[in-house]
Amino acid sequence: MVEIEKAEEQMCEMFYDMHLRLERLNESLGHSPGTIVWKGKDKKYSYWQYYRKGKQYQQYVRQSELVQTRQQIQIMKEQKRRRTVLRLFVNRMKKALRAMRINWREVLAAYEQKKMEKKAAEYQRQTAQKQAKDKKYASQYKHATDRGDLVASKSEEIIANLLFSRGIRYEYEKPMTIGNWHLKPDFTVWRRDGTMLIWEHAGLMHLEDYAKKFRKKLMIYEEAGFVPQRNLIITMDENGAFSAEEARRMINWYRLD
Numbered sequence: 001m002v003e004i005e006k007a008e009e010q011m012c013e014m015f016y017d018m019h020l021r022l023e024r025l026n027e028s029l030g031h032s033p034g035t036i037v038w039k040g041k042d043k044k045y046s047y048w049q050y051y052r053k054g055k056q057y058q059q060y061v062r063q064s065e066l067v068q069t070r071q072q073i074q075i076m077k078e079q080k081r082r083r084t085v086l087r088l089f090v091n092r093m094k095k096a097l098r099a100m101r102i103n104w105r106e107v108l109a110a111y112e113q114k115k116m117e118k119k120a121a122e123y124q125r126q127t128a129q130k131q132a133k134d135k136k137y138a139s140q141y142k143h144a145t146d147r148g149d150l151v152a153s154k155s156e157e158i159i160a161n162l163l164f165s166r167g168i169r170y171e172y173e174k175p176m177t178i179g180n181w182h183l184k185p186d187f188t189v190w191r192r193d194g195t196m197l198i199w200e201h202a203g204l205m206h207l208e209d210y211a212k213k214f215r216k217k218l219m220i221y222e223e224a225g226f227v228p229q230r231n232l233i234i235t236m237d238e239n240g241a242f243s244a245e246e247a248r249r250m251i252n253w254y255r256l257d
Contacts, residue, residue, distance in 0.1 A: 008100060015093045015104065016111040022090055025083040033076035036061065036069065048073075124148055153203050155242035156186060159235070162247050163189065166257045170199075178224045183217065189233075191256055198226050199233040199250075201242070 034050025037058070047058040048069055061069050097104045125148025141150035145160040149172045156172075163170045173184040187199035198221060204210040218234070226232040233250050235242065251257060 008102065011093070011097065011100070012102065012107045012111075015090070015097060015107060018086060018090050018093060019108060022083065022086045025079055025086065029076060029079055029083060031057070033073050033080055035073065036066070121148070153201075155201055155203050155235075155237055158242060158244050159187060159199065159201060159247050162244060162251060163187070163256075166251065168251070168256045178220050181220050183220065189256055195231070197231045197233060197254060197256070199235070202234070202236045203242070205236055 031050045031052035034048055037047050037049045039045050039047060046061045046063070046066060048061050049056065049058050051057070094104045097107065127148075141152055143151045143154055143157040145151060145157050145164065147160065147164045149160055151157050151160055151172060160170070160172065169190040171188045173186065174188040176183045176185060176188070185198040186201050189197050189199055191197070200214075200217070200221075202211075202214050205214065218232075221227075221232055228234055233254055235246060235250060
């Protein structure tokens with residue numbers, strides 16, 4: 001059964017690829033290859049005669065452009081031959097898909113959707129990286145996540161990748177104002193019902209100054225109603241490392257997905 005599904009997937013992928021090639025050939029062949037015709041007294045003037053949508057056109061060709069135009073006609077003839085073969089192949093693949101009870105139009109729509117999603121993801125990745133490079137202390141953001149964010153540590157990369165892989169909406173270092181304080185939580189995350197939580201990861205608690213600032217940050221969050229065990233997630237490195245298993249445990253405990 002698995003082998004059959006794999007064969008069907010390969011068939012659909014091949015069909016989509018052939019369909020794209022046919023579309024590109026159709027676009028490049030805006031009209032028939034045509035031919036060179038001569039007019040005027042003593043057939044002095046040359047024209048490129050071709051058909052587009054059943055209508056005849058004639059385009060004047062200078063003597064200096066004759067060789068290039070003939071080469072273009074030959075190229076178009078070869079493209080037309082390839083298009084004929086490809087069109088026959090695509091039509092046979094449509095019949096094969098119908099025999100497998102697969103709607104070829106749905107195949108095209110599905111692959112187009114995948115292409116759009118891939119393009120959107122790449123745009124998001126490039127935008128996220130540009131924003132990271134524009135940040136103050138941009139050199140600190142060296143770790144690229146699967147979504148395309150640039151984060152400051154390997155531990156944050158682990159958290160971001162898990163959130164992304166499980167389809168949990170999040171923003172990295174989204175600015176937040178609490179009273180007179182302007183903060184940037186490591187992660188602002190949302191449950192499916194729209195409930196917002198903050199996820200702070202402390203990676204350098206062994207440094208006194210860092211630990212002092214982190215504890216101050218937690219006090220500010222508390223003033224705004226963000227408290228642990230409810231809507232404030234706190235994780236820390238242990239012996240300079242952080243495990244994906246701990247991040248999964250937090251995601252499950254706080255019911256983020």
